[in-house]
Amino acid sequence: MIKHLKKPDLFRQQAFIGGAWVDADSGQTENVTDPATDEVLGTMPRMGAAETERAIDAAAAAFPDWAGRSAKERATILKRWADLMMAHQDDLGRIMTAEQGKPLAEAKGEVAYGASFIEWFAEEARRVYGDTIPSPWGDKRIVTIKQPIGVVAAITPWNFPNAMLARKAGPALAAGCTMVCKPAAQTPYSMLAMAVLAEEAGLPPGVLNVVTGDAATIGGVMTSSEIVQKLTFTGSTQIGRLLMRQSADTIKKLSLELGGNAPFIVFDDAEIDKAVEGAIIAKFRNNGQTCVCANRIYVQAKVYDEFAEKLVAAVSQLKTGNGFDEGVALGPLIDEKAVKKVNEHLDDAKAKGARVLTGGESLGGNFMSPAVVVDVTPEMIVSREETFGPLAPLIRFETEADVIRLANDTEFGLASYFYSRDIGRVWRVAEKLEYGIVGINTGLISTAEAPFGGVKQSGLGREGSKYGIEDYLEIKYLCMGL
Numbered sequence: 112m113i114k115h116l117k118k119p120d121l122f123r124q125q126a127f128i129g130g131a132w133v134d135a136d137s138g139q140t141e142n143v144t145d146p147a148t149d150e151v152l153g154t155m156p157r158m159g160a161a162e163t164e165r166a167i168d169a170a171a172a173a174f175p176d177w178a179g180r181s182a183k184e185r186a187t188i189l190k191r192w193a194d195l196m197m198a199h200q201d202d203l204g205r206i207m208t209a210e211q212g213k214p215l216a217e218a219k220g221e222v223a224y225g226a227s228f229i230e231w232f233a234e235e236a237r238r239v240y241g242d243t244i245p246s247p248w249g250d251k252r253i254v255t256i257k258q259p260i261g262v263v264a265a266i267t268p269w270n271f272p273n274a275m276l277a278r279k280a281g282p283a284l285a286a287g288c289t290m291v292c293k294p295a296a297q298t299p300y301s302m303l304a305m306a307v308l309a310e311e312a313g314l315p316p317g318v319l320n321v322v323t324g325d326a327a328t329i330g331g332v333m334t335s336s337e338i339v340q341k342l343t344f345t346g347s348t349q350i351g352r353l354l355m356r357q358s359a360d361t362i363k364k365l366s367l368e369l370g371g372n373a374p375f376i377v378f379d380d381a382e383i384d385k386a387v388e389g390a391i392i393a394k395f396r397n398n399g400q401t402c403v404c405a406n407r408i409y410v411q412a413k414v415y416d417e418f419a420e421k422l423v424a425a426v427s428q429l430k431t432g433n434g435f436d437e438g439v440a441l442g443p444l445i446d447e448k449a450v451k452k453v454n455e456h457l458d459d460a461k462a463k464g465a466r467v468l469t470g471g472e473s474l475g476g477n478f479m480s481p482a483v484v485v486d487v488t489p490e491m492i493v494s495r496e497e498t499f500g501p502l503a504p505l506i507r508f509e510t511e512a513d514v515i516r517l518a519n520d521t522e523f524g525l526a527s528y529f530y531s532r533d534i535g536r537v538w539r540v541a542e543k544l545e546y547g548i549v550g551i552n553t554g555l556i557s558t559a560e561a562p563f564g565g566v567k568q569s570g571l572g573r574e575g576s577k578y579g580i581e582d583y584l585e586i587k588y589l590c591m592g593l
């Protein structure tokens with residue numbers, strides 16, 4: 112159970128299909144644990160193909176009415192949903208901290224971030240415009256209209272269990288689509304609580320469906336279904352690749368928000384204190400478990416030692432502990448596998464000559480102290496793979512050309528960051544970095560108003576911004592003979 116909920120019925124241990132709260136057909140369940148204590152919080156239904164097919168059928172049945180409503184009607188319901196999320200921000204935050212581990216203040220911040228996507232797309236719903244195009248024929252007229260794609264399947268990760276659904280459901284529902292969603296097994300309760308509030312906001316039965324259980328089976332049904340017109344996935348590049356392959360037979364429209372390997376570059380003309388502040392946010396938000404975390408920190412030779420010293424001082428102030436405890440900045444990692452991966456990266460770097468300036472110790476269970484490591488080289492695993500944990504590797508560089516080559520030497524292309532006060536350098540570097548997102552003199556880039564997404568093997572499409580709703584619409588060309 113999850114303590115201190117003002118609205119206890121937000122904590123649901125059933126899936127949500129066709130407006131009904133249901134168990135798995137088999138009655139089977141899976142445990143959901145608190146990553147800070149390893150205690151069992153509750154269970155979730157272990158569903159499979161039959162339940163997923165029923166959810167898709169429910170979404171298909173709900174589509175004509177939902178798509179047929181006016182944009183204003185859909186917007187009103189979405190706005191009410193966002194308002195309810197904010198009214199229950201503390202409860203939704205507590206549910207998230209319990210299942211994901213992030214500090215309560217950060218969890219409540221994610222709830223506000225999630226609600227901002229629902230609110231943003233409630234507004235965007237009413238600005239889906241078509242065209243009248245000057246016809247080359249005297250006896251015909253050319254018009255375009257935009258219509259919702261149809262039934263959308265969504266699969267989301269554990270690291271932002273509220274916002275990653277909101278970033279998909281906002282545009283999809285605003286456009287008039289209906290959805291079948293699967294949360295990560297580690298964090299189902301945030302999505303189920305959002306479904307409770309969606310129902311209360313007036314979302315009709317079948318518009319939003321949530322299935323939990325066997326990921327490969329559920330994903331297999333979603334990707335092979337001819338009813339599902341689009342799959343939107345947020346998660347690892349490995350799984351994104353698999354789902355893309357599985358979607359080929361039905362030519363699914365795809366939105367993929369995948370893995371990252373963000374460079375964080377500090378030039379010698381940067382404001383060092385600001386760069387340290389930005390590095391703390393970009394590296395340690397969600398305990399380093401975000402797709403846009405600084406994974407490689409490049410510091411120009413002249414300021415390398417100063418930056419390293421100030422970063423160590425700042426990192427040493429970060430308190431690691433249970434996300435419900437006062438003053439905790441870093442919660443647990445999501446599970447033992449995540450701890451093992453961070454230690455593998457750390458051990459490999461040390462074995463190849465890197466030096467640990469602070470942290471990197473086990474604090475028991477899924478907790479570890481935040482680490483700063485220097486003398487890191489491109490040959491180390493930490494330079495090539497997404498660490499997804501509290502490990503800040505510092506790499507020294509000499510020239511602008513060198514660091515751009517090093518920063519771009521990866522198959523990923525999601526987020527990147529750099530600090531410089533030289534306007535010419537800002538434009539040169541921003542244009543040469545091969546990433547979908549470039550943070551300049553800031554470590555915090557994410558907001559509903561801006562297009563979020565990657566290039567190369569970090570994904571397809573953009574979420575948020577005025578562009579985000581386009582991925583859920585089809586353009587229809589009407590050629591009208593007079």
Ligand SMILES: NC(=O)c1ccc[n+]([C@@H]2O[C@H](COP(=O)([O-])OP(=O)(O)OC[C@H]3O[C@@H](n4cnc5c(N)ncnc54)[C@H](O)[C@@H]3O)[C@@H](O)[C@H]2O)c1
Binds near residue numbers: 353
């Ligand atoms: N680009 C972004 O916006 C973004 C956001 C968050 C996380 N991520 C990435 O996600 C990764 C970490 O999250 P994760 O560990 O949950 O990723 P993951 O890919 O293991 O899991 C993501 C989701 O996919 C599901 N899944 C796993 N195997 C599946 C299968 N065979 N068929 C269908 N679904 C399947 C999981 O149950 C989960 O719901 C990191 O690489 C991170 O960079 C990217």
Ligand SMILES: O=C[C@H](O)CS(=O)(=O)O
Binds near residue numbers: 270271400401403557
């Ligand atoms: O982990 C990836 C999320 O997209 C994080 S955020 O959008 O930058 O908060």
